[in-house]
Amino acid sequence: MPTLSTVVDGLKLPNPFIIGSGPPGTNLSVINRAFREGWGGVIAKTVSLDASKVVNVSPRYAKLHSNNGEIIGWENIELISDRPFKIWEDEFKRCKDAQPPGALIASIMEEFNKDAWIELVQRCEAAGVDAFELNFSCPHGLPERKMGAAMGQDPAILEEVCGWVKSATKLPVWAKMTPNITHIEDPGRAALRGGATGLAAINTIRSVMGVNLETLRPEPTVEGYTTPGGYSSKAVKPIALRMVMELATMIQKEFPDRSLSGLGGIETGEDAAQFILLGADTVQVCTGVMKFGYECVKPMQDQLLAFMEKHKFETIADFKGKSLPYFTTHADLVVKQTARKDAQKAAVAASASATKKMVANDAEWTGDDFVKQSNDLAR
Ligand SMILES: Cc1cc2nc3c(=O)[nH]c(=O)nc-3n(C[C@H](O)[C@H](O)[C@H](O)COP(=O)(O)O)c2cc1C
Secondary structure, three states: OOOOOEEEOOEEEOOOEEEOOOHHHOOHHHHHHHHHHOOOEEEOOOEOOOHHHOOOOOOOEEEEEOOOOOEEEEEEOOOOOOOOHHHHHHHHHHHHHOOOOOEEEEEEOOOOOHHHHHHHHHHHHHHOOOEEEEEOOOOOOHHHHOOOHHHHOOHHHHHHHHHHHHHHOOOOEEEEOOOOOOOOHHHHHHHHHOOOOEEEEOOOEEEOOEEOOOOOOEEOOEOOEOOOEEEEOHHHHHHHHHHHHHHHHHHHHHOOOOEEEEEOOOOOHHHHHHHHHOOOOEEEEOHHHHHHOHHHHHHHHHHHHHHHHHHOOOOHHHHOOOOHHHOOOHHHHHHHHHHHHHHHHHHHHHHHHHHHHOOOOHHHOOOOOHHHHHHHHHO
């Protein structure tokens, strides 16, 4: 019988499905609900020391539907948590006091200020959280304060901030990467060099959902205006898989003891299996929970177990990264395909010449080749 239970960076998880930071982990009530439904862990909504600077607007979401009405893309211009940090400290403590069956991970973000990051880490740790995720990746609102993606796009800053955080805690620290960058390995490598225990990818992709053709205003429209937001849900999965593959390849080569948490468009156990096959230790779901509710973790677990049973994988580690060796360069694809076509041609030619050599009439039988000639005719 395969098992979904897994240990990542010392965290004992009943399964690899973790709530990704966002509305599904935005207060104690919903965090508790997630644990009750069987999630392996919860990454809470990103917190900072001074929530008074965080002012949300509405509407702040916009959806992209397929022709049959399914939601395939989701844009948000939501900021980090607007709830006071003191309340979060209390809720983290109450959550851990109740001994949830999975990991409680604090997602944290601050300005480029060492003392602020260290204070945030120490207070969350004192409240009992099991690990940290550093939000270096929110693409809207916070970059104006040089936070989020503005930090995540600068490897030198990333390395320094990871170093500050690691100097303040022995707990696992995952650096969450922005996809809004050309080569994700560069910030990923910097975060690991700075001491991060692992990486998480991806956060949302900077986007404009569309323009209303009646009003000519871009959406989501707030008082007639908008700002580019973050794109998530099913439509981003191919981009997330590519970036997870690139980070996993870099981790395998340069930091083989570090972990990777994959996210972006995961809605099924089969989606999760693909992220793990490309090197993820755990998988996170955010928009999927907003579309289908907390209970979606149950079918996801069943689907992942069915995949493992089919391939006779006993543990997550048995298939983590198993599809990575099948990536190569385009030039190598050409070499491989030419070699296969040449081999095929040679086989056809050999069989044609064998057919040609077969005895066509009784005058062709020879004493020396008699047995071979007999065999050839038997084919
Ligand atoms: C409404 C919304 C709010 C989000 N807020 C946060 C946040 O506070 N911190 C963070 O690290 N990521 C945040 N995210 C990003 C998600 O955690 C995730 O990285 C991204 O949406 C891709 O995964 P998904 O397709 O499963 O949602 C948010 C996403 C959405 C849709």
